[in-house]
Amino acid sequence: MPSPTDSSVLGAQLMNGGCRFGLWAPRASQVELALVNTDRSQRNVHMEMGSDGVWVVFVDHITEGQLYGFRVHGPWDPGAGMRFNPAKLLMDPYARAITAGVDYSGPILDHTEESNYTPDTRDSASAVPMSVVVRSTPAPEPIARRRPIEECVIYETHVKGYTRLHPLVPEHLRGSYAGLSYPAVIEHLTSIGVNTIELLPIHHFVSEPFIVGKGLKNYWGYNSLGFFAPHAAYCSVGTTGEQVREFKEMVTQFHRAGIEVLLDVVYNHTGEGGHEGPTLCFRGIDHNTYYRLTNDHRNDYDVTGCGNSVNTANPGVLEMIADSLRYWVTEMGVDGFRYDLATTLIRDADHGVDQNHPFKKLIREDPVLSQVKHIAEPWDLGPYGYQVGRWGDDWSCWNDRYRNYVRDFWRGATEGVHELATRLSGSDDLYGFPGASINFVDAHDGFTLRDLVTYNMKQNQANREDNHDGSNDNRSWNCGWEGESEDPAVNALRHRQIRNFLATLMTSAGVPMIVAGDELGRTQQGNNNAYCQDSPISWVDWEEAKSWTDLTDLMTTLSQLRADHPTLRPTTYRQREEVLDADGEPTGRVELTWLSGQGGEMAAEDWHDGGRTVLGRYTSDEHEAMLVWYNRGADPIDVVLPSAHWCGSWTMVAHTAEPDEVPEGPLAASSSLVLPPRSVIILEGDLTAVPEPATQADEADHLTSAQMGPDWAAISPATAE
Structure with missing residues (x-):
């Protein structure tokens, strides 16, 4: 053909x-x-x-x-x-x-x-x-600098839902491209440190017939019909080409604020569904060309769960997708893409998964596409569809292993801290570099952070499927009461747990992604599958946000810390290697080590302690030293800070506890610190008072016995296995 x-x-x-x-x-x-x-x-x-x-x-x-x-x-x-x-x-x-x-x-x-x-x-x-028919117009202003992926703080948001209730956005602009780029919105995004906005699907999409039959509509937009057209309903002034202009103006405003724009794109299936669904475009042009079919050619071969699968094994179809991607970069100004069910895009003519697929080669070698960001949702529903960690150095990927573990850790459903260290380090068991790991605790699909600490069970009745839809594996903890509570103790714990999620996310190596409104306490009332809820269930409630300013303030602080401290966002995996100064001389400090809290580094028995609830992470380079303590336990714990050879003194720069639970003022090296229960404590080191590097004999004086002898090289999670 x-x-x-x-x-x-x-x-x-x-x-x-x-x-x-x-x-x-x-x-x-x-x-x-x-x-x-x-x-x-x-x-x-x-x-x-x-x-x-x-x-x-x-x-x-x-x-x-x-x-x-x-x-x-x-x-x-x-x-x-x-x-x-x-x-x-x-x-x-x-x-x-x-x-x-x-x-x-x-x-x-x-x-x-x-x-x-x-x-x-x-x-x-x-x-x-x-x-x-649309007239060609100039592309949006480019961003002054596309940042390395490790510097990104990604904010996943819905164009309509983010401003539908925003009191500072003019009413006629709410829910539109123009509303999303309104000055008050951009001011909030920049104030909390967002530098990359990822838009849920804005390719023109339609609803599925069974949703319409229930009186609902497709809200998320994962039902694309036009791969070159911005969704018409998100335009504030018209649908006969005005949406193109308004989208470009939105991108320009984000770029002027230093915010990159990523699109969540759905090339794996289309809004036509299976052959029993509506014929609106591709099926009528050529069913066998655009879609994967079963061997009898009568039925769609569906690996997406959406009725059809786009046939990227056909060179002409793959060329259409490449043209679409280039168009959004060169003409519409976007800075990268997140690919929904990306594994479908790398299936061959026999529907098998091929990590050397022409699609990946195209991305790698194209002079336009090789210059922007590519994030895979690294799975689909077909055979061998789970491809986490297999996409190579040209890609970043959603890290569901991170999501699952962090949820489990903070609800007390893990043993020890072995895997915590791996996830905090950028998941080097899965990826080739930290920036490949898109770390997230929640996404559009599932509970919000607030609902993760409010509901043990999904509440999807509004979807009109008798609460049968949506995942039952939420890994959530309601803090002792199901649903909203009037109990101050329960609500205080819920605030604290969300702060722990945010602090863990923002101090992890890799790329943090938060969902719009998580820093505002957004709830979906327990709905973990709000794809069909174009309603207050999904929209951000800006009035409710006034009760959750502790989250907003913490997010602002964490983003600034991440921007200011490169050791919190490394571009390569850190090891226990000595830090050298500008002259190449040893400083006596190391790039990364893990602290037990008993005055030394983690030893083998610490890594294998299934009851351990505390872990300290020390990172440093020529200019800085940072120490983060994670305590998921329900009780306070005394820990000992590192000796002066690691840092002269420490200042607490952020925490997730209550103000009266943490000390004020600098903390001396080797002093004790009480970690409050269920908390993250972030300390910044003062390197001006660090003594000269110790000799080998001196070094032994401040090591614990567990670290001396042949096992001295601080035992890492990997070597402890």
Whole structure:
């Protein structure tokens, strides 16, 4: 099957007093361009096919805002993966703008209600969205500096839900691209240290029929229909191309504030669902070309759980995805992508997972795409779909091992601290460098941080599936009471636990990702699958945030500490190697070590102690020393600070306890410190009072017996196994 020899002819492009339209449909027998008027009347124009399967026509006097679609003719032969039906008006896969949604009561199926394999001949034009001719405009202002991934603080947010209730955003802009980039919103983001915003899907998407049938709608947006078009409903002023301009203006405002923009992209499946679903675009152009099919070619081979799987084993389909990615970088100004169910994108023609897939080679070698960030959700639902830690140095990946462990640690469901050290260090058991690990405790899918400490059980009744949807493995702890509580002690503990989540996340090597509103105490009322809740359940409640300022303040402090201290965001894995000064001389300090709290470093028996609840992490370089204590225990614990050879004195710069639980003023080397229960304590060292590096004999004087002799090299979690 031929692929486009020049994909630049695809889509609709204004030129020379008219517009050129192009569509790749290599197995079609005839293609008509349907020019649609605002009253839905149409004029059809026949297109000519080239040897590469691309159909092209130039039409005079077409201007921006023109609505259009395609009618694609060919055999109706489901057994050959051909479901051509010219009665169905199809969207342009390369459309830069799309008008609206779908009338699910209209004739949108390519088959009859009686049989999925008998064609329906009713015209769908009155029930489907239209493609829009868009004039080319300048790209957004680029960001002054795209930062290394390790410097990013990623903020996952929903365009609509973040400002739908924002009191400082003008009402007519709430829930829009313009609202998200409103000055008051950007001021909040920069104040809490966010430098990278990751937008839940903004490719134009539609709802699934079964959701609409329940009176709900797809809210998250993981049901894409147009890979080049910003979602029309998020525009404050129109849907016939205005959404392109408003999106670009939003990106410019973020870039001026020093905030990178990442898109959560869904190339693994489309909003058409399985072959029994609506035919709106790709299936009508060529079922077997765009989608993975079973061996009989009649049914979709689904590894996404969404009814279909996009066939990236087809070079022409892969080229469309590459063109889409380049478009969003070069024309729409974005700085990177998070790929939903990314494993689907690297399946071969036999549906097997291939880590040497052409998709990965394309990302690595493309002069545009190799310069931006790529984050994989490293799994799908198919065979061997779980690919965490296998994506290589060109990628970062969501780290679900981090999520699961940190949740378990703070609810007391772990033994010892062995794995804690591994996760805090950037998960070197999984990845080749710290920046490959996207650390998160929650995401859009699941409980918010507040709900993690409020509910043991999901509360998804509003989704109208009898609470059967959503995960039952939440690893949450309600702090002793299910649901919202009036008990001050319960609420104080919940605040404290969320602060522990944030502090752990922001002091871990790797890349922190927080969900919008977690720093404001956002709740979804126990709903852990709010994909269909375009309602206050999902929207950020800015009034409620006034009761959670302790989280906002802590997030601000933690972000600043992370920005100011490189040892909290290393670019390579740190080991117990001696730190050298500017002249290459030893300082007597080490890059990383783990402290037991008894005056020395962790020994083998400490790592194997299943009852241990405390771990200290010491990091240093030529200019700084940082010490973070993690105590998940329910009781306070006395620890001994390192000797003066490691640091002269310590200042507490952040903590998750109550103010009266921690001491004021500098803390002397080798002094005792009481770690409050369930707390994280962050100390910054004063290196001006560090004595000269000790001789080997002197060094032995301040080591514990467990560290002397052949086991002296501070035993790491890996060597303790």
